Amino acid sequence: MLVVEDDALVQSWIRLALERTEFRLAGVASSAAEAQELVERRTPDLLLVDYRLPDGVGTELVRRLRQQGLMLPAMMMTANLEAGFNEAAREAGAQGSVLKSGSIDELLSGLRAVAAGEEAFDGRHPEPPPGQGVL
Amino acid sequence: MTAENCHDDPGEMISELAHDLKTPIAAIKGFAELLRVRDDDATRQEASVQILEGATRLSDAVDELLEAFLVDPQLAAGLARARAKGARAE
Numbered sequence: 001m002l003v004v005e006d007d008a009l010v011q012s013w014i015r016l017a018l019e020r021t022e023f024r025l026a027g028v029a030s031s032a033a034e035a036q037e038l039v040e041r042r043t044p045d046l047l048l049v050d051y052r053l054p055d056g057v058g059t060e061l062v063r064r065l066r067q068q069g070l071m072l073p074a075m076m077m078t079a080n081l082e083a084g085f086n087e088a089a090r091e092a093g094a095q096g097s098v099l100k101s102g103s104i105d106e107l108l109s110g111l112r113a114v115a116a117g118e119e120a121f122d123g124r125h126p127e128p129p130p131g132q133g134v135l
Numbered sequence: 136m137t138a139e140n141c142h143d144d145p146g147e148m149i150s151e152l153a154h155d156l157k158t159p160i161a162a163i164k165g166f167a168e169l170l171r172v173r174d175d176d177a178t179r180q181e182a183s184v185q186i187l188e189g190a191t192r193l194s195d196a197v198d199e200l201l202e203a204f205l206v207d208p209q210l211a212a213g214l215a216r217a218r219a220k221g222a223r224a225e
Contacts, residue, residue, distance in 0.1 A: 009162040009192065012185050016169055016178065052154060079157040080150065100157065102164025104172070 001046035001111070003028045004035040004061065005077070006054050010100060014048070017104045023111060030054070032061040039070060046115050047074040049094070051085070059092035066093035073114045084128030086121040096120035148203070155196045159189040 001023050005011050011028050018025060026044040029035035032053050038044075047065075049058035062074045075096040076089040089097050096114040098107055099122050106122075113120035166182040166189070173179075204210040 007158055007162075009159060009185060009189055012181065013162050013165040013169075016181060017165065079154050079161060100161040102161045102166075102168060104165065104168055 001048060001115075002026050002035065002038055002042065002044040004030075004032070004047065004049040004053065004058060006030040006050065006052075010050070013102075014107070017107055021108060023115075032056045032058070035061055036064070039065060039072075045072055046111065047072055048098075048111065049074055049076055051076055051078040059088050059094065062089075062094050063092040073117070075110055075114045075120070081125055083126040085125040086123075087128055089121065090119075097122045097125065099124065152196075152200060155199075156193065159192040159196070163189040163193075 001018075003011065003014050003025065005014065005028065011030075015025065015028070023046070026042040027038045029038050032055050035047075035049070039047075047062070049061060051058045053061070058076055062076070065072075065074075071093075073096075074094040075098055076085070076094045077098050077100055078085060079100040081099070086097050095117075096110050096119060098110040098120075110120045110122070163186050166185045169178055170182045201214070204214060
């Protein structure tokens with residue numbers, strides 16, 4: 001799997017959390033541009049993408065990859081609860097979302113579901129208010 | 136978030152602040168949980184280093200927040216009053 005996350009602390013936590021699990025890191029990208037390159041070069045079979053990236057938003061990265069025909073499962077990650085986040089993630093082509101809550105169980109169960117072809121969106125994100133579009 | 140741009144868009148500032156505070160908090164919680172469920176030396180070593188790093192970042196983020204509020208004279212005065220009150224209580 002490829003992790004797209006620019007925060008070094010979160011990168012370290014994810015690396016350590018994934019040790020001794022079935023997930024093998026193909027790489028860690030710190031930007032959308034780096035992620036694009038690594039997806040093409042290392043052909044991961046799963047993505048974990050932070051929403052806030054230094055060169056854009058993670059949902060746009062996923063959207064671009066889908067437009068390029070790259071359909072590997074993708075899970076979005078964010079620190080804040082945001083109304084409409086799940087809808088935006090789904091609309092961009094992601095299969096799940098996880099909060100940066102520090103819970104290893106939440107991270108792993110979400111990744112396992114998405115890797116298995118299921119949807120796994122964190123229900124704590126509120127729906128968007130009526131009449132308001134996704135993020 | 137910087138003191139210079141903190142009032143350009145208060146909503147964006149709050150969102151950025153929440154992100155800057157929550158990210159190291161999540162990492163600290165995550166490393167603490169790893170310490171709880173794993174008992175190997177390598178995990179203990181890395182987790183403890185990263186928890187300290189996260190705490191330092193949180194402290195720095197709070198300092199930046201205070202600096203950002205000091206740009207506004209009213210907020211600066213309010214902060215000074217709060218500090219004086221705290222000093223009297225001690």
